[in-house]
Amino acid sequence: MNRHVFIDDYTNRVGLINAERLSDYLAEYGLKTDREFLFDLYNMYRRPWPDLKFNPLSNKSWKPVLQKEYDSVEYRKSNEKVAYLSRLAYLSAQNALYHIFELKDREKKSGNGGQQDGSGKNGPQDSQSGGQPDASTASNGLTDVDIGSLDQNAVAKALEEANMENQQMGRLVAGFSHIGIPAFKFEDIDDARRMLSSSIILNVLKMLQSIDTQDMEDRLEGYHGLPISIKKMERYADILDLNRIEYAYPDEIEDYRMATLNAVVNSRMASSLDYHIYIDKSGSMMGAIDSPVGQIEKIAGAAAVAIAFLLSAQRGGGKVAVKFFDTELSEEYTDPEDILRGLLSIRASGGTTIDRVMEDIDSKGDGPVYAVITDGIDSVSVFPRRDIRFIFIDTKNAELEKRYRCSHIKRFEEGNVLVEV
Secondary structure, three states: OOOOOEOOOOOOHHHHHHHHHHHHHHHOOOEEOOHHHHHHHHHHHHOOHHHOOEOOOOOOOOHHHHHHHHOOHHHHHHHHHHOOOHHHHHHHHHHHHHHHOOHHHOOOOOOOOOOOOOOOOOOOOOOOOOOOOOOEEOOOOOEEOOHHHOOHHHHHHHHHHHHHHHHHHHHHHHHHHHOOOOOOOOOOHHHHHHHHOOHHHHHHHHHHHHOOHHHHHHHHHOOOOOOEEEEEOOOHHHHHHOOHHHOOOOOOOHHHHHHHOEEEEEHHHHHOOEEEEEEEOOHHHHOEEEOOOOOEEHHHHHHHHHHHHHHHHHHOOOEEEEEEEOOOEOOOEOOHHHHHHHHHOOOOOOOOOHHHHHHHHHHHOOOOEEEEEEOOOOOOOOOOOOOEEEEEEOOOOHHHHHHOEEEEEOEOOOOOHHHHO
């Protein structure tokens, strides 16, 4: 009898769904393999390795592959990073397939699930290395591969490479999750690999970990003697309309407000409830700048302080939107994950056109506070009468400094420059 590899529940819905997704992933490259192998591979990452029990009666062809994997030090390190995390377990299994089948050497199908292309031919032929010997082409145009027929040493090497990458991915996602950004909404391992290979993303994480976000929240909420102002109420019922973050001293001010119809509010917090942040992504922003974590790209420092500010402000009920610009404006981001994705599109080229930013600000009107982070000295011809704060990185712009509040930095500190504006 052909028994299962593991003593496990092979009717588990989560495992079945992810095995189907892994099958669809292979089909994008014109390949297919046994669905039960994909279920087992996913479980190798989804479940803690000490809980996995091999079935001694199993004679599945891929059992030796998984047993060798199970005994690998790199696999166990990887498993400890991703076990119990369904999304990361799926991406880890997907990455294992990427290496086993050498998908970097294949082209994806054009959304036809491995069917024939316009020339009447099937997709790319099999690799001659560890990839796909003894494979047959099914009637649906997918090349069927028996995992047990592959070169065991080549598969073991591929899995070792995959598990080293999986560990890095686990550390990256854990790092962002720890500072309040949940696991990325990765679509597939290609997306994850782009994150892992981006020095900007890695430096953003390092920088975020160095920023004292608790200090930021305390300063934004105004409990520690920041400048205050008086907000006049028309009737006693207005007390109910005040947000908690508007109280300078929530436990001590109630009687004062009731008697005087005045509320003590933090003026800095009142002005930061709606922030629009523009970050220069021109080629010069790829240059290095000192920070608490060493030299990083200017764009990485700017993005880190914007994300930290966004997270802190949102926890207090604030609204923050971020756009990147060079000679054009990007779309608007209000989610930290989307900001990180936006960073992936940055290329070390392009100039700076601050007028594009000024025109965008002019179209939005009064209300928000606008902050622009740039290292450019571009000439400006548009000057909106808005509350605009400029943060210049190792540069100056006399024309803008005459009209708007400006800050200058030569390095990123552990604090957040956006809190100061």
